[in-house]
Amino acid sequence: MGKVLIVYATRSEETKGIADLIAEGVRISGHEAELKRVNEIKNEEDLKGYDGYLFGSATYHGEMISSMKQLLFIAERAELKGKPGGAFGSYGWSGEAAGRIFDTMANIYGMDMVSDGPLMLKAGWVEGGIQAAQGYGKNLSAMM
Numbered sequence: 001m002g003k004v005l006i007v008y009a010t011r012s013e014e015t016k017g018i019a020d021l022i023a024e025g026v027r028i029s030g031h032e033a034e035l036k037r038v039n040e041i042k043n044e045e046d047l048k049g050y051d052g053y054l055f056g057s058a059t060y061h062g063e064m065i066s067s068m069k070q071l072l073f074i075a076e077r078a079e080l081k082g083k084p085g086g087a088f089g090s091y092g093w094s095g096e097a098a099g100r101i102f103d104t105m106a107n108i109y110g111m112d113m114v115s116d117g118p119l120m121l122k123a124g125w126v127e128g129g130i131q132a133a134q135g136y137g138k139n140l141s142a143m144m
Helices: 014-028 066-075 096-108 129-142
Strands: 003-009 032-037 052-057 084-090 119-121
Touching (some): 003 066, 014 084, 052 096
Parallel strands (some): 003 032
16 A cells, blocks of 8 residues: 655635545555645655655636745645656636646656646536545556
8 A cells, every 4th residue: 555645825715625525546456545734744755655656736817835845845845756746726817836736747757647737626526526536546556
């Protein structure tokens, strides 16, 4: 059984809802999922000991939440190369945050990313959102 860390940045709790659904998909697949708000990660040591990683942020004015940017700088020192990873996010008008997180994980950290790209949802409760988010967790789990 593997252990997946899901870190999220949210203002309206929509991204947390998506993280919860992704965690369900990980657990359905027989793995352990640990969810943390982005401000719970203080240094690269807080990122160690996991078999897979999912980072998510809402998009505001075309950008990820600033605390997620800080996490990405911390994660750069965490030696995540080759680890399974994925990125997700909620959005109102645009969804750039998830793609930028995904690209950073793939190109800067050298992680083995989920093949279906970043998961972008307006909210987990929107039609098809539950299945998409759970499926994303299952897809990451299949990589471990």
